[in-house]
Amino acid sequence: MPDNHEPAEPGPLDREPDNLQLVHLLRAVTVDFGLRQAEFAARNGMHPTDVRALICLLDADRAAEPATAGLLGARLGLNSAGTTAVIDRLERLGHVARIRDDQDRRRILLRVEPGAIRLGREFFGPLIDGVLKVLDSFAPAERHTVRRFLTATHAVFASGPRP
Amino acid sequence: MPDNHEPAEPGPLDREPDNLQLVHLLRAVTVDFGLRQAEFAARNGMHPTDVRALICLLDADRAAEPATAGLLGARLGLNSAGTTAVIDRLERLGHVARIRDDQDRRRILLRVEPGAIRLGREFFGPLIDGVLKVLDSFAPAERHTVRRFLTATHAVFASGPRP
DNA sequence: GCGATAATCTCGCTCAACGAGATATTAGAG
DNA sequence: CTCTAATATCTCGTTGAGCGAGATTATCGC
Numbered sequence: 001m002p003d004n005h006e007p008a009e010p011g012p013l014d015r016e017p018d019n020l021q022l023v024h025l026l027r028a029v030t031v032d033f034g035l036r037q038a039e040f041a042a043r044n045g046m047h048p049t050d051v052r053a054l055i056c057l058l059d060a061d062r063a064a065e066p067a068t069a070g071l072l073g074a075r076l077g078l079n080s081a082g083t084t085a086v087i088d089r090l091e092r093l094g095h096v097a098r099i100r101d102d103q104d105r106r107r108i109l110l111r112v113e114p115g116a117i118r119l120g121r122e123f124f125g126p127l128i129d130g131v132l133k134v135l136d137s138f139a140p141a142e143r144h145t146v147r148r149f150l151t152a153t154h155a156v157f158a159s160g161p162r163p
Numbered sequence: 164m165p166d167n168h169e170p171a172e173p174g175p176l177d178r179e180p181d182n183l184q185l186v187h188l189l190r191a192v193t194v195d196f197g198l199r200q201a202e203f204a205a206r207n208g209m210h211p212t213d214v215r216a217l218i219c220l221l222d223a224d225r226a227a228e229p230a231t232a233g234l235l236g237a238r239l240g241l242n243s244a245g246t247t248a249v250i251d252r253l254e255r256l257g258h259v260a261r262i263r264d265d266q267d268r269r270r271i272l273l274r275v276e277p278g279a280i281r282l283g284r285e286f287f288g289p290l291i292d293g294v295l296k297v298l299d300s301f302a303p304a305e306r307h308t309v310r311r312f313l314t315a316t317h318a319v320f321a322s323g324p325r326p
Numbered sequence: 327g328c329g330a331t332a333a334t335c336t337c338g339c340t341c342a343a344c345g346a347g348a349t350a351t352t353a354g355a356g
Numbered sequence: 357c358t359c360t361a362a363t364a365t366c367t368c369g370t371t372g373a374g375c376g377a378g379a380t381t382a383t384c385g386c
Contacts, residue, residue, distance in 0.1 A: 018306075019295050019298040019299070019306070020291075020295065022294075022298060022306065022309060022310055022313065023291055023294050023295065023298075025310065025313040025314065025317060026192070026294070026313055027196065028317055029313055029316050029320060030192065030193040030196040030197070032317060032320035032321050033190065033193040033320060034193070034197060035240075035320075036320060038240065047341095047342070049342075049343090055190075055194075068364080068365095069364075069365065070363090070364060070365080077198070077201060078342095078343070078344090079344060079345075080364080080365065081344065081345080081346095081366080081367080081368090082342070082343045082344070083365085083366095084365070084366055084367085085341095085343070086342090086343095089342095104351075104352070104363090104364085105350085105351060105352085106350065106351045106352070106363065106364040106365070107351090107363095107364060107365085108364080108365065127319060127320060128183075128186055130320075131185075131186050131316055131319055132182050132183065132186065134312065134315040134316060134319065135182040135185060135186075135312075136182070138308070138311075138312070142308045142311075142312075143185065145301070145305045145308045145309065146185060146308065146312045147188065148301075148305075149297065149298075149301070149305075149309045149312075150188040150189055150192055151188065152297040153192050153294055153297060154188060154191055154192050154195060156290060156293035156294055157195035157196060157198075157199060157290060157293075210372095210373075212373075212374090231333080231334095232333075232334065232335095233332090233333060233334080236334095241373095241374070241375090242374075242375060242376075243333080243334065243335075244335080244336080244376080244377095245373070245374045245375070246334085246335095246374095247334070247335055248373065248374070249374095250334095252373095267332090267333085267382075267383070268381085268382055268383085269332065269333040269381065269382045269383065270333060270334085270382090271333080271334065
């Protein structure tokens, strides 16, 4: 975030303006994504946190992880009270179901209901299709380049500094 | 977001699993970014909205737009009361200054203070440098591919459906 | 100048998220 | 095998971000 409104002082990050523009472009995409999430939330009587929770649960599902309340709270950065509140809201809307884990009966497993999945598909499906169409127009080598970029960027942002 | 835990039923979006994985990767990057923003906020006694506000103001600065309170509220999706509250918080922390516009004395122009810029650079600088390093390792043609992808994706996500 | 419009602020309220602590279940030491 | 520590979730009371409604101040067309 350089303050380049003073044309006489190039900041230390302005050395590669072309690459820096790509960074800003990436950030713009993340902002867009957040706005779409918020829009989906508002349109379905939810809060952004609730949408993030659903996404988190579907991710856990996809990764075959146990989708417990504790994991959800940790991923969302909420404390236990807030986590209970999120699950309460989603349960009240019929989007998730609480299921006692029979292996460890302290735990609550969360199942995303089909209705919520359908809702998400309706809203995000066209957007996902749009990106897939973009990717279809790319050559296999280009897709590989995109993958390398996203993987490396993910690695840069995923390394947490201080817990 | 397919529910592919039922191996017998491939959803309509699972036709290009390789490209779909790229979509999930992109989303993961956006999630990472959001987490870093929240982390920066918490570490500096701010809220995620305040950080988004600062980023918005710096973007406006970069684009040579007038950074008014109204514009800020519109970009953040806040009403006037919430916008005033955000600016109050940022002003109290000394991160922005309110400046009456002499051309239109109803308006408040917002200036991001150098201290806030320094704070942002300290935190996000290494992350940005990390992405720039990734880009430096790419050939010019590859960087162009990444740019094409990000630009097209931005276009997909930026088109707002219903205002 | 004067009503209409625009930009920002004030007041009161709601509810998401927090801290502290309660409850229930499991694991481990003796 | 019991008793204690650790773990997972929930309950209660509180704080504060953001909203709706309306006040305030400044601009513009007539």
